[in-house]
Amino acid sequence: MERSEYNATVTGKIMVTPDLMILRVDTDEPRKEFEAGQNMLLGLYGFEKRSSNSEPEVVPADAEKLIKRPYSIASAKTETSQLEFYISQVKSGQLTSRLFNLNTGDRVFVGTAITGIFRLDETPDGSDIVMVATGTGIAPYISFLRSHIIERPESKMVVIQGAAHRWDLGYYSELTFLEKSFANFFYVPTLTDADERWDGHRMWIEELLKQDILQNEYNISPDPDRTHFFVSGKPDMVAHVSEWLVGYGYRRHHPDDPGELYIEEF
Template structure:
């Protein structure tokens, strides 16, 4: 049973979906999947408002959709916040429970907001990985780019959710032919011993990221980037990219990089 007793009611802004799967990675991270309305259409990388009905009113936050656009179910990757208005309740959901899902996906982490390029970098911290789980499983990404680099920075090794999936995506029975050797998954930790350590900004600045992946230094004429994570990481990476001549993009005016401004809480 969930902490919410009132059954959600559909309205113009939300669909009522049912939880089909819940997986707790750690005491701070979990994944859940829901049914998907046939009317919901989204681009890989976008987010929707999701939540629960509390005291007769919707309590919602922005969540990136972790599933690719063609998936039959919707998947979300969430933190657990003990005193968070939504996540304190959402972390207790079980299979069969009802969740509100917004009907209007949006977001800046879409392919059409980027200019054509050679290498696509997907830079994530924590649950900022979610939109890139969608994009990494979208064949169109591999049609547009020769190489895709997905970095995931966390504090501890246990926080590297989806690690096994990303390490074996090249062998996926349906996606393997698209992914091949073009996807490089690059996990790194900021605490504890691990094969790769450090903040992604430091790994870019030092050149270690490029050396480890046998790639040239970031070049605005060839490289495109998507960034999703906490505010400090976003600020640091934007400053780094701006200083290197990368122009921020949008659907109205595609550029060399985009970042997501919405956060779950």
């Protein structure tokens, strides 16, 4: 069937778990340089096959329709052709179940517009940066770090990543490597259902923050004048952490009304 709108080729697919993957694509034409934290559209036609572990679609896809959804870019902002995405499969959904059936060499649609206001470049120079994530909410922070960590040695940068199990921590190896390589970067994973081999934090993100671990272990305070927070992931976590930060005087950021709290829900 007709695939005329496809304009990129899959160059890599890493299965983190059966329902989490890192997808790498190479576009036929370079995109413009973007800002770390932004997103772009991926798409496949409804006639494409779905993954072997998907479930019946809640709403059956139209075979002739190009299904498109926005995904955060995990690549460094200078990578304008070779792009990386971190994707969670919605088993009964239309698009991710098809994206999970892709293999190296397959074709896919990648949008030309790059959008989003979840951007590290809008934080003041010298401010400390705390990045809080669950699930695929980690993707924009990977772009942040790949794009800016070398440029901001004066800022403390912390990633707090929550998950149920160790294998759910996407980019764990890269984040651990960065912590060992940069004195100003700290990686704080926390699990809610860890096994006996895990020697890290064992609590919800909200609990970790309320126990003052940032202040006591990293000398980073929830102070709007000194520290900017990014919160990305599941809506419940985003709501709870945002509420906690509002108690310290944080305001949600918008380009027309700058604040110290940047929010993106997945």
